[in-house]
Amino acid sequence: MPNFIDRRLNPKDKSLGNRQRFLRRARDELKQHIKKHVATGKIADIDSDQAVPIPARGTGEPRFEQARDSGRREHILPGNREFTPGDRIPKPESGGAGGPDNSGRETQDDFRFILSRDEVLDIFFEDLELPDMVKLSLKEIVAFKPRRAGYSATGSPTNINVGRTMRNSLGRRIALKRPRQEDLDAMAEEIRALEAVSQPDTSTRDKIAALKEELDRLNRRRKVIAYVDPVDIRFNRFEAQPLPNANAVMFCLMDVSGSMAEREKDLAKRFFVLLHLFLKRRYDRTDIVFIRHTHEAHEVDEQTFFYSTQSGGTVVSTALEKMLQVIDERYPSKEWNIYAAQASDGDNFATDSQRCIGLLDSEIMKRCQYFAYVEIIDERESDIFGTTENGTSLWRSYSRIDASWPNFQMRRIAKPADIYAVFRELFARQSSSSSDN
Amino acid sequence: MASKTRSGPLISNSDWDFASLSRVYDAIGQAAEDELGLDIYPNQMEIISSEQMLDAYSSIGMPLMYRHWSFGKQFLQHEQLYRKGLRGLAYEMVINSNPCIVYLMEENTMALQALVTAHAAFGHNHFFKNNYLFRQWTDAGGILSYLDFAKGYVARCEERYGVAAVESMLDAAHALMDQGVFSYRRPPRLSSEKEREGLREKLEYEERSYNDLWRTLPPTKDQDGAVDDDAKADERKKSLNLPEENLLYFLEKNSLVLEPWQREIVRIVRIIAQYFYPQRQTQVMNEGCACFVHYTIMNALFDKGIVSEGAMLEILKSHSNVVFQPGFDDPRYSGINPYALGLDLMQDIQRISMEPTSEDRDWFPDIAGNGNWRETLLEAWANHRDESFIRQYLSPALIRKWRLFVLADEAQSSHFEVTSIHNERGYEKVRGALAHAYDIGTKRPDIQVVDVDLLGDRQLRLAHTVRNGLILEGKTRDTTLRHIRKLWGYEVSLVGRDADTGATLYECATDEAAD
Incomplete structure (x- = not known):
């Protein structure tokens, strides 16, 4: 008789620790991969599970191996049909090493594995230097609020529903015919009355005895059938319900004139991704509108937005006008939360900055939840411009908006770690409002 | 037994x-004893x-294993x-x-559970218990508690260091697992306590017999320095038991830089490598034995009416999937x-014992027609590994x-x-070549520690x-050498010499290999 053991309920994922060790080891290469993915993928897809190739560097397991292109070997193969000794068969051309025995071998690059959303975000966040609170809140998908949802037979004592409990108790007492206190009192009264008779005859004595016995029985019954029994108790049941979220639309505005090169666009993209992650978590539905501009603005798809260049001057106000137009057409601010993110290198047509201020001040800022502006500068410039109010014409003009509108944020960025500062305000509000709930 | 008197098939x-x-x-246990003993x-x-x-797969099939990223x-x-659906999972796994x-x-159906019970719990199990390699090299009773110790020990080391x-x-x-086994001699069985005891006695003896007078003797003037060097080299090789084929063992015992916990970790890896060494040499036999057992038992049970026809069909379908062998030009060939080779070899032995042809009588005079295939197979399972088994039993018919x-x-x-095919002149050669291909020595590069001068430059000299x-x-090769250097602490060099001519084919050392 063998020993049968059911292990199915044992914890699985025994290899989780090994998986984490492997990811840590492959971190650098995975980071490169995610970086590439951020640069080439769609903004909305950044935080999904991702297939990545098993990195070759750092995760090789070397051992002494015989070189494929050396020496003499013999292969023994089944299924000979036409060969006779002395036949020569040309070797396949594949890399010169293709003996029949390595057809089943797969190289390391053939394997891809899935990084979970959390793992992808961990790596994405790594050089953005986000505070931990923010990381957590970005990863969390929806906020829940407990909501009454009927009753349950189990729960914590604080949630006892007295009305329901007593109703059940009453029903049970009636059904089980629990003696009422009044009946008992009446019976006791009757006994007392009979006992008060000075010279009781036999029938009275019998009656008293019978009544006493009956009273005893009823008292016992009362003890057995409790007033409130555990089966009566009902608790209020709460269900975690996702908080109702509205729709949000995110406008990505970017200057695509020649001065925006690969590095600038990469930084801009990270900036947009971060805002999108934030919106995606907060709202049920997020739309993204891409508006690019030179001296004229167009609404384009994501591909065009990031990868095609257009020559021309730089007139920022055209983008703002376009944005207003799109809002009017498709995203009425009553139904949509409007977020805008603008990235630029700060160049603008000399007289246009004034017009931008006008547009922002009179129209856009009233409708927007939030407007973030980043000016992408050179690493070398960051020391010079880092704190001063000097700068490009656009920067100087926007500074005024910054002063008058609390939901306007602007920042100069030169490296990924600077991006978060733009959103600090936004995330701070978010975490304080979520702690209010 | 109640199950046998039941009317319906079990x-x-x-x-x-x-x-x-x-x-x-x-029921299977009964059949295993009656039919196969x-x-x-x-x-x-x-x-x-x-x-x-899946978890079990990745810890090289063991129920417990220490943590490492490679798993x-x-x-x-x-x-x-x-x-992706490219590969199914095994129906079973046996330790x-x-x-x-x-x-x-x-997920297995009843029929499959019966099949794998016969396959693993009886076939593999019998092989593990009786094959000489497993009996000699592995400690079946102790492996689980050893792995438990290893897992705990590595975890404690991670905490501390x-x-x-x-x-x-x-x-x-x-990196040295392949070179971390004893293939020629039995591992020394000295318990650590005995070892320490021996060491102490030796020290005591040296102290007792120490005489300061010897130190004052003038150094002897040797006529020939070279001879002296050779003698010295011989002496130190002898004291270190060189040449040594088990690199992990040598490093564990003789490395000058390893901390005690590091030695223990090297030892853990070495013992696990040694534990798996017999399995790598007996794949064909092990699977063949298990397939032969399940095939024989299932047929016996079907004859007794314990297996229904539908279940038998399912069993046969799985069985033929497992032992499917496409030809070399088939796209499915890998x-x-x-499984197929092992089963065929064993069924062929059964055939030779029972109904030999005259060719079989020429090739296998000792077993052809002996009428006792059970004993013949039990004997073969106990006393062979893949290489010797094929060399002995691969018949021209097969x-x-x-x-x-x-x-x-x-x-x-x-x-x-094409050098040989299945004709009269080729049988011997095909058989020899196939046996040779299953010789683990041909797959594993033969690398040994040949010399090290502990008092000199301490360079570890390896020979391939x-x-x-x-080659x-x-x-x-270079990265592995760097790993050896990490364990040894000093430079490591490797020389490749041709086995036949003795000519040096290549030479390399860690300082060059470093990039």
Whole structure:
């Protein structure tokens, strides 16, 4: 008789620790991969599970191996049909090493594995230097609020529903015919009355005895059938319900004139991704509108937005006008939360900055939840411009908006770690409002 | 027995439960004894889910294992293949331990559970218990508690010395796993206590017999310095037991830089490598034995009416999937299927014992027609490994059935050449070549420690005996040498010498190999 053991309920994922060790080891290469993915993928897809190739560097397991292109070997193969000794068969051309025995071998690059959303975000966040609170809140998908949802037979004592409990108790007492206190009192009264008779005859004595016995029985019954029994108790049941979220639309505005090169666009993209992650978590539905501009603005798809260049001057106000137009057409601010993110290198047509201020001040800022502006500068410039109010014409003009509108944020960025500062305000509000709930 | 008197077949419907598993096990056990006379360890059958099977895959099939990133990598590879549907999971997994642990997948139908019970709990189990390699090299009773110790020990080291330090030690030791086994002699069985005792006695003796007078003697003037050097080298080689084929053992015992915990980790890796060494040499036999056992038992049970016809069809379908062998030009071909080869060899032995042809009588005079295939097979299972088994029992009839041929592959030439096929002149050669291909010595580069001067530069000198001109792949060789350097603490050099001519084919050392 063998020993049968059911292990199915044992914890699985025994290899989780090994998986984490492997990811840590492959971190650098995975980071490169995610970086590439951020640069080439769609903004909305950044935080999904991702297939990545098993990195070759750092995760090789070397051992002494015989070189494929050396020496003499013999292969023994089944299924000979036409060969006779002395036949020569040309070797396949594949890399010169293709003996029949390595057809089943797969190289390391053939394997891809899935990084979970959390793992992808961990790596994405790594050089953005986000505070931990923010990381957590970005990863969390929806906020829940407990909501009454009927009753349950189990729960914590604080949630006892007295009305329901007593109703059940009453029903049970009636059904089980629990003696009422009044009946008992009446019976006791009757006994007392009979006992008060000075010279009781036999029938009275019998009656008293019978009544006493009956009273005893009823008292016992009362003890057995409790007033409130555990089966009566009902608790209020709460269900975690996702908080109702509205729709949000995110406008990505970017200057695509020649001065925006690969590095600038990469930084801009990270900036947009971060805002999108934030919106995606907060709202049920997020739309993204891409508006690019030179001296004229167009609404384009994501591909065009990031990868095609257009020559021309730089007139920022055209983008703002376009944005207003799109809002009017498709995203009425009553139904949509409007977020805008603008990235630029700060160049603008000399007289246009004034017009931008006008547009922002009179129209856009009233409708927007939030407007973030980043000016992408050179690493070398960051020391010079880092704190001063000097700068490009656009920067100087926007500074005024910054002063008058609390939901306007602007920042100069030169490296990924600077991006978060733009959103600090936004995330701070978010975490304080979520702690209010 | 109640199960036998039941009217309906025991194995019929597709659902299993523990009661029927147990009845089926008893029926199979009865058949195993009646039909084959198997001798097995007690079994412990464990039902697991597919996720748990994936977990088991990635810890090289052991129920417990220490943590290391390479297992995580393996897990990801298996998981990926499985999720894509490129590869199914095994129906079962069996561990050479006492009691013998057999994992059964919960998804299996009743018929499959019966099949894998016969296959693993009886076939593999018998082989583990009786084959000479396993008896000699592995300690089935102790392996689980040893792994438990190893897992706990590595975890404690990680706590105390940091994950990175332990990981780099394991990386280095893993690189030498192939060179971390004793293939010629039995591992020394000195317990550590005895060892210490011996060392103390030796020290005491030296102290007792110490005489300061000897120090004052003037150094002897040797006429020939070279002879003296040679003698010295011989002396120190002898004291270190050189040459030594087990690199991990040598490093564990003689490295000057390893801390005690690092030595213990090297030892853990070495013991696990040694534990798996017999399995690598007996794949064909092990699987062949298990297939032969399940095939014989299932047929016997079907004859007794314990297996219904539907269940038998399902069993036969799985069986023929497992032992399927496509020809070399088939797109599905991926090498010789050890299940198929093993089963065919064993059924061929059965045929030769019972109904030999005159050719068989010429080739196998001692077993042809002896009428006792059971004894012949039990004897073969106990006393052979793949290489010797094929060399002894591959018959011309089987070579013809498989239409085996030998292809010579000279690395430099642009052609393969067919050297032997399944004809009168080729039988011996095909058999020899196939046996040779299963000789673990031909797959594993033969690298030994030949010399080290502990009082001099302490350079560890390794020698690679090159057979058939198969030299080492350069990149992995250099990284592996760096791993050895990490364990040894001083420079390491490797010389490749041709086995036949003794000519030096290549030389390299860690300081050059460093990039």
